[in-house]
Amino acid sequence: MATTKQLLSDLVSGVSSVPSNYIRPISDRPNIDEVSLGNPIPLIDLQGLDGSNRSDVVKEIGQACQEYGFFQVKNHGIPEEVIDKMLCLSRDFFHLPESERMKNYSDDPMKTTRLSTSFNVKTEKVSNWRDFLRIHCHPLEDYIHEWPTNPPSFREDVAEYSKNARGLALRLLEAISESLGLERDYINKALGKHGQHMAINYYPPCPQPELTYGLPGHADPNLITILLQDNVPGLQVLKDGKWLAVPPISNTFIVNIGDQMQVISNDRYKSVLHRAIVNSNKERISIPTFYCPSPDAVTLPAPHLINDHHPPLYRNFAYSDYYKKFWNRGLATETCLDMFKITTSNP
Secondary structure, eight states, X not given: OTTOOOSHHHHSTTOSSOOGGGOOOXXXXXXXXXXXXXXXXXXXXXXXXGSTTHHHHHHHHHHHHHHTSEEEEESOSOOHHHHHHHHHHXXXXXXXXXXXXGGGBOOOTTOSEXXXXXXXXXXXXXXOSOEEEEEEEESHHHHGGGSOOXXXXXHHHHHHHHHHHHHHHHHHHHHHHHHTTSOTTHHHHTTTTOEEEEEEEEEOOOSOXXXXXXXXXXXXXXXXXXXXEOSSOOEEEEETTEEEEOOOOTTOEEEEEOHHHHHHXXXXXXXXXXXXXXXXXXXXXXXXXEEEOOTTOEEOOOGGGOSSSSXXXXXXXXXXXXXXXXXXXXXXXXXXXXXXXXXXXXX
């Protein structure tokens, strides 16, 4: 038993083919040749958000949310040094000896700091080509003591990064709130005490990337996601039924709408499917920050967005209920929004 490797990166070092439990059925493979490289997702300059042309930037954000569910941001105010430290530290963590990394291992999705692999090893049939460290980071003082202490600057550097990511998330939520015609602080107030966690995703080189995924197509269960990625491509977004590659641009973030935002906006903004493909000769790091309601917060369509022409499409629910269902269902079903829809046959 001692020889069983629990993490992908330890299992596959030196393999020349993909182990069978990572191979997708033929109908569900990346088909990399069919991926579109045209029309990249919008790149929005956030510099104007604090100035006189705020309304133009808000409009751009609203359009991107409506048409793509995804956009990139530059001039976002997060120092390049903070970004570089976060990427270096993440790589360093996954290059630590196995015994050191495994101190953080758990297959319990409800654990607030844990290293694991794939998506949910307890429920899935085909594994994903990824290891990840998932940590909760708001309120910081509640979680920082659980975080790894190796590399030595981990807690300090990740805390600095997560504070910056939170600041950016809050600015974007105000702009998105305004773009929906709501009060600037509406979404902020709808999140209870707020929640924030992040995943540090590590995708090792894969000998046959056409057979597997880093992560298959899925929508995010949270409110918005702010993604930092290194310079190795891998992210793809579904647009008009076609997968669109999102090439990395250094010192930018990718932002996407999650399921809770789709509910609050009453379907004006959609939570869009996206996936990660892997690379035959390069490892890849991606770091999504998931900004979400606190577990006890109740999500519902914003009353201002409901009228005779737009009846409410979702019932009220606690975020903790949604999140549990998301993890239990796994990524095989892509999204679990349909479980919370109001159906006409309901009594």
